[in-house]
Amino acid sequence: MTIISTQHLSAPLMLPIIITALLFSAPACSNQTAINTHEDLTDYKEGQASANESLASAEKPEFVTKKIATFDEPWAMTALPTVNNKSLKLLVTQKTGELFIVDTATGAKTTINGIPKVAYGGQGGLGDIILAPDFVTSNQVYISYVEAGDGTDSNNFGAKVIKATLIGMDTATPSLQDTMPIWEQTPKVKGQGHYSHRLLFSPDGKYLYISSGERQEKTPAQDMSVNLGKIIRLNPDGSVPADNPFADNSNDIAAQFWTIGHRNVLGMVFDEKGRLWAHEMGPRGGDEFNLIEKGNNYGWPIVSNGRNYTGTDIPDHDTHPDFSAPKISWTPVISPSSMSIYNAGKYNDFPAWQGKVLISGLSSKALIVVDLNENNNATERYRYDMGERIRSVLNVDGQVWLLEDGNNSGLLQLLPQ
Numbered sequence: 034m035t036i037i038s039t040q041h042l043s044a045p046l047m048l049p050i051i052i053t054a055l056l057f058s059a060p061a062c063s064n065q066t067a068i069n070t071h072e073d074l075t076d077y078k079e080g081q082a083s084a085n086e087s088l089a090s091a092e093k094p095e096f097v098t099k100k101i102a103t104f105d106e107p108w109a110m111t112a113l114p115t116v117n118n119k120s121l122k123l124l125v126t127q128k129t130g131e132l133f134i135v136d137t138a139t140g141a142k143t144t145i146n147g148i149p150k151v152a153y154g155g156q157g158g159l160g161d162i163i164l165a166p167d168f169v170t171s172n173q174v175y176i177s178y179v180e181a182g183d184g185t186d187s188n189n190f191g192a193k194v195i196k197a198t199l200i201g202m203d204t205a206t207p208s209l210q211d212t213m214p215i216w217e218q219t220p221k222v223k224g225q226g227h228y229s230h231r232l233l234f235s236p237d238g239k240y241l242y243i244s245s246g247e248r249q250e251k252t253p254a255q256d257m258s259v260n261l262g263k264i265i266r267l268n269p270d271g272s273v274p275a276d277n278p279f280a281d282n283s284n285d286i287a288a289q290f291w292t293i294g295h296r297n298v299l300g301m302v303f304d305e306k307g308r309l310w311a312h313e314m315g316p317r318g319g320d321e322f323n324l325i326e327k328g329n330n331y332g333w334p335i336v337s338n339g340r341n342y343t344g345t346d347i348p349d350h351d352t353h354p355d356f357s358a359p360k361i362s363w364t365p366v367i368s369p370s371s372m373s374i375y376n377a378g379k380y381n382d383f384p385a386w387q388g389k390v391l392i393s394g395l396s397s398k399a400l401i402v403v404d405l406n407e408n409n410n411a412t413e414r415y416r417y418d419m420g421e422r423i424r425s426v427l428n429v430d431g432q433v434w435l436l437e438d439g440n441n442s443g444l445l446q447l448l449p450q
Contacts, residue, residue: 099448100444101443105127106158106438109125112429121137123429125444126176140444156227160230163234171198175215195212197212228248246296255333262294264290278291278327294330294333296313296334298313299312315337317344319363336352361412367397369394370393370438379430391433395422399419423438
């Protein structure tokens, strides 16, 4: 059990103090070979530093972590419905192609069979998993993963989304059956980065949102003939909603798009007001937290609050008011990998987090807490140094779960102090 120190003043009614929290970190794409240096950071605009301030106050919760189970390269998790007051069970994916049911009371892991062949390597492999809105009756799940092309296209890769039925959940041999393709990245390209492939249903369950990275190719994000560098909106069966912003008869691919101009979106959530938020990895600096609005262009690669890995400048968002600017921009980067909205349910372990966004950080090795404001703005509230790269964060009924990144990584429960 690891104690996480919040280092706030002990007086219970002490007024909030401000702590500067500039965390020097690796580039946002989690490329271990490219490192930000202090010399690089001095060239960034001083105005960006304000977005990295953490507000620490007497209400900042303290917690300890409890390790429940370990995994090798976990990527995503989601909760199964609890029945008859049984212990919570999670579905956890590993990039290498494994899917598990995890009993959070015992840490026992049960392998789910029937996973399609994944193209593992780089940032690719088995990705996200979410429950269908009617899971209680259908037992259907949606899964994203990376596949290789066929024949002469075998060295090209792209993300794919499928729907499948999960059977035998209470047995020793659960499996996926009746797999049906829903969507895929077009075209497949070389390289093994920036797939994104995060999945999210709208609160009413009518629409499936898919983040599609620009595959480290930059220009596809503004290319309306390919679905890379976009956020996709589909009906649950994979068809295109008639009210999508680019739905017309002249471009079937563009009809999928909800927004364009994205780099690598690894987190999407709806808040209690129904607003869609996404975070996005910047290049060398300039990680973004965006309010996602129908038909908007978020500017990549024309604008960014970071710069290229070569050190060359990219015009900032304020030079192009026609593009949607981030509500928060992080330089140094936090390398955001997932996010979850905290809402109390059966439990209320962290009442101070109610309605706030929890973001997991890779290079920052942090849990970041963000406030959503009434006027469609957002501010970083504070962050916790977790000591390890954090791949995923999930709120379930007011309890919070984290997945560390890499081999022998822990599934952690946060326990309030």
